[in-house]
Amino acid sequence: MKHFFIIASFAALFFGCKVDPKIVVANSPIQEVLPDGWPKPVYTFSNNPLSEAKFQLGRALFYDPILSIDSTVSCASCHQDFAAFANAGHQLSHGIKELNGNRNAPPLFNLNWHPYFMHDGGINHIEVQPLGPISNTVEMGENIGHVITKLQRSARYRNLFGSDEINSQNMLKAMAQFMGMLYSYNSKYDQVKKSGAQQSFTGSEFHGYQLFLTNCNGCHKEPLFSDFQFRSNGLKVNPALNDSGRAHITGLSTDKFKFKTPSLRNIALTAPYMHDGRFENLDSVLNYYTRAFENTQNLDAQLPAGGFQFSATDKKDIINFLKTLSDTALINNARFKDPKHF
Ligand code: HEC
């Protein structure tokens, strides 16, 4: 099977980098997944061959507060498995020494399809993403050199790295393997969409789905439920944060208040909502979308300035549809949980 992987990689070189995403590594539950009808992922593991050992190393690192300066905060402190790897109940991220960040922690799944990361797209590769929070002074407050020194001193990590050198490249590739394996494609919605489906939508969910397709799908596009574009959905600027969104990266006034369209998969599990967690629940989000938008500078043309015209039943039906996007196979998967070594 290993040979198959190598041959497939060579074939990929010949056939325009068409990597077969269903390659299975021998004797391992590790595999790339491409559900029917999904676009090709942006990140394939072609330069980071999947292995169980690397996945387990990435998993250990993700749950280990050793990545923070005072060993109090791990990636999982802000990205919790039961919340589809978002931060349940926290408007803004909460890092070392009780310090608050300035944005809401997004959920983590289907990351291989993201062309860039963060609400403003400020990071462009999954393999460098962890450097952001590690060095952020209010998140983990560390520097990568010191993290590597700590890992080199640890018998546990010498064992987990095996014959690979303990360096930042190997660490980051392992973390990309763990994060990249967080696929979410087993919600009720996915079951219903499969041909010959045993499940079907209720009347309310179906009506919600129709409204969703007409009004929301232009940005929260199926099947990933995001088009990954930067857009403004008209939120009033919070003066305490003064977050200009994408313009923070590009400096362009035409990018002001635009944020990466978030996926709505698992949305019922990831409250609170928006880049600053301003809405506590989905009712508040739907109420927001049915009022006149408060900040019209760069407001996306797909949004009617006066808000969507939804009845109370319409809103309830959309929310019932959104609940069909929750994937319990993701949040209950024992392989994604804390390996608990303490
Ligand atoms: C203190 C809380 C906190 C910690 C610790 C933390 N994150 Fe995050 N994470 C966030 C926030 C907040 C964002 C969004 C930041 C932004 O948009 O500026 C984010 C964004 C991300 C994203 C981008 C997701 C997307 O949809 O674009 C990934 C991936 C990620 N974090 C992985 C990690 C990893 C890996 C670690 C550990 C090395 C980690 N995070 C540690 C709060 C945290």
Ligand code: HEC
């Ligand atoms: C013009 C594009 C666009 C349309 C149309 C749109 N949205 Fe959004 N939506 C966004 C953007 C951009 C954000 C992120 C804003 C932010 O984080 O500040 C967002 C955020 C959300 C969130 C919060 C996600 C999270 O993880 O915090 C929900 C829920 C949501 N939208 C639901 C809907 C529903 C339901 C509809 C249809 C009634 C809809 N949206 C229509 C662009 C759009």
